[in-house]
Amino acid sequence: MNSDWNKDLKIKFTLQDPCQLVRKTFGDEAAEDMRYVTKKIVGEENFIDMTPNKSNNYCCGGGGGFLQSGLKEQRRQYGKVKHDQIMATGASYVIAPCHNCHSQIHDLSDHFEGGYHVVHFWTLICLSMGILGENERGHLGPDLEEFGLD
Amino acid sequence: MEGSAIKISGKQKSAFLNKVKELLPDGGNLSACLTCGMCASGCPATGMFDMDPRKFLRMAALGLDDEILKTPWVWACTMCQRCIYVCPMKIDVPQLIYNARASWPRDERPKGIRGSCDAAAKVDSGSAMGLTGEMFTDTVVELLEEVQEEQEGFDKLQAPIDKKGAHFFVNQNSREPQMEEDEMVPLWKIFHTAGVDWTYGSRGWAAENYCMFLADDEAWEKNVRLKSDMVKELGCKVWLNTE
Known part of the structure; x- marks a missing residue:
């Protein structure tokens, strides 16, 4: 597992620290683990952290049942904080290791026309190992949709 | 984003206040809140439904049960705990939110x-x-x-x-x-x-x-x-x- 695939592409990635995983459960240690993996698979120079981050990160607005609460307008207003954080990184991909975060940030990108994609770790790990199948790329952008396929 | 003034009128309730007390640090001393506003200033839900974490806590402390138990803001707070993380007294506002949610009649919850x-x-x-x-x-x-x-x-x-x-x-x-x-x-x-x-x-x-x-x-x-x-x-x- 390495970041050679991204040496020339130089695609930029940022990382969402899920509240449940980091602040509420395992703390900064888990946040550091995620950064270790991220840097290994996309390259250190292609990882751009949000500010603030780790245990001090902002919730994306997808948690606590917000996605199912019927309060769409408020949920997006809440998520604007996250959207602005992401836009400030300039990254074209957000790694979201939580399903609520994944759904919410996906919606934020669509709604505010941020243009960034949202991916799981499992997609990038397999991509970096050259074992990501062609049907397993639903969340990748056009730049990686066919990357590494024969 | 400035909210309206809190008006206290009529008889104060204490049921929720007591629950609040049990949840606060150091034996539930409500004065543990320094009203510094760290929670509210870093909360993405601040301002929605004319509410924020500090205001919610203060209203609970003032015994305004009716008001805080019916605000839909409890469904806009994600209980992400950033307010606890930044609070100098580590006051558990999300627990208040959870208990406020639980006080809603089940068929009126989202x-x-x-x-x-x-x-x-x-x-x-x-x-x-x-x-x-x-x-x-x-x-x-x-x-x-x-x-x-x-x-x-x-x-x-x-x-x-x-x-x-x-x-x-x-x-x-x-x-x-x-x-x-x-x-x-x-x-x-x-x-x-x-x-x-x-x-x-x-x-x-x-x-x-x-x-x-x-x-x-x-x-x-x-x-x-x-x-x-x-x-x-x-x-x-x-x-x-x-x-």
Whole structure:
């Protein structure tokens, strides 16, 4: 597992620290683990952290049942904080290791026309190992949709 | 973003106030709040429904039970705990929110959250999308066969279900089997490549639990027990929840 695939592409990635995983459960240690993996698979120079981050990160607005609460307008207003954080990184991909975060940030990108994609770790790990199948790329952008396929 | 002034009128209630007291540090001294506003200034929900974490806490301290127990703001707070993280007194505002949610009549809580909790209670999987164990098993088995046949180097790929004594019990969010099943494959490949000993459960495989968000303790516990019973039954050592 390495970041050679991204040496020339130089695609930029940022990382969402899920509240449940980091602040509420395992703390900064888990946040550091995620950064270790991220840097290994996309390259250190292609990882751009949000500010603030780790245990001090902002919730994306997808948690606590917000996605199912019927309060769409408020949920997006809440998520604007996250959207602005992401836009400030300039990254074209957000790694979201939580399903609520994944759904919410996906919606934020669509709604505010941020243009960034949202991916799981499992997609990038397999991509970096050259074992990501062609049907397993639903969340990748056009730049990686066919990357590494024969 | 400035909210309206808090007006105190009529008889003050104390039920919720007492609950607040039990939750605050140092024996529940309500004066623990320094009113510094660190919580409110860093909360993305500040200003919605004319509310913020500090205001909510202060209103609880003032005994304005009627007002705080009916504000829809409790459904806009995600209980993310950033307010606790920045609070010099570590006051647990999210616990207040949870208890305020729980005080709502169940049928008046958001329909979407309630529906997801109720759907999960009806099936053996705990799935908020109502997917049964049988449906999940069929999806996994069929998809696995397809990958084994079609993808080079993965003819021995495994996606075990109910493998007794496996080290890891892995939950799967319903979104994948229901809406984008191919997203499960990369996870299987990583486990396979790393030589991980893991299993899904034919029951209790769903990762999500909306009953917690609904603040329905009984249904929440039932959902968790469905899953933990499966972990115990299979004798797995580690329970991995992907959410």
